[in-house]
Amino acid sequence: MAKPELPRGYLGAQPKFGDVGLSTLSHDNPEITLDTNEVEIKFRTKYPVKVTANLVNTITQQESSDTIFTQTQGDVVSFIVKMSSVGYHKFQIFALKASDDSKTLPGVYNYLLNCTRLSHRVLQFPKQYAQWKQGCYLSEPLTIDPDGSLNDIKFRVLVPGAHAVAITVGDNWTQLENVGKDNWEGRASAVRGERLTLNANYKGADSTKYATLLEYAL
Structure with missing residues (x-):
C-alpha cells in the first residue's frame, strides 16, 4: 500500500508541543511500521x-476515538491504539496544560502508523470522561467482550484523591476495596445490554456524589 502524501511539517512535534511540557518516551520516530494492529505510545509530562x-484511516478518512485508550501514571501519559484495518493511519494528539481554561486543545504531535497485520480482535475501549484523564490508570479490564463471560470481572484501577470507587451495572452498585494509596480492586458481574460504569467519590466531596470516570458498552 502506497504511503500517503502529507503536508510538510505534519509529522512529529507541532509548534505547541514544547509549550505543554511533553516529550516523547516510547516512540521518537513519528513514522511507525507495525506487524500488529495494537501499539502503546507514551509521553513524559513536565506539567499536568x-x-x-x-x-484517521488515510484511505477512507474515517476518524475513530473509541479504539484509543488514554491514561496516566505519574508523569507518563500513554495512548493504547488499536486499528481495525491494515494500511496507514494518522494518529493525532492534542494537548493543553491542565491550568489552561481554554476549551480548544491544539494539535501537538502527529504519527503515521503503518499496520501490516491484524493480529488482535478489536474490542471497543470504555468511554473516558474528563476526570479519568486527571491521573487515573486502569490495569484491568481494558476491554470487556460483550460476547464473552460477564461474570466476576476483576477491576484494578488507580484513582488519585478518591475517597471511594464503585462499579455500577444498571442500578446495582459494587464498591471496590482500597488496597493501598490510590489503588482500588474488586469484582463485579456485568449484564449484556446494561450500562457499566466506573465511578469515584472524591475526598472533600459529598459522600453521595460520584463522578463517572469510565463507561463500558455492553
Missing part, C-alpha cells in the same frame, strides 16, 4: 496536562 487523540 489535558489530552485527547484521534485516529
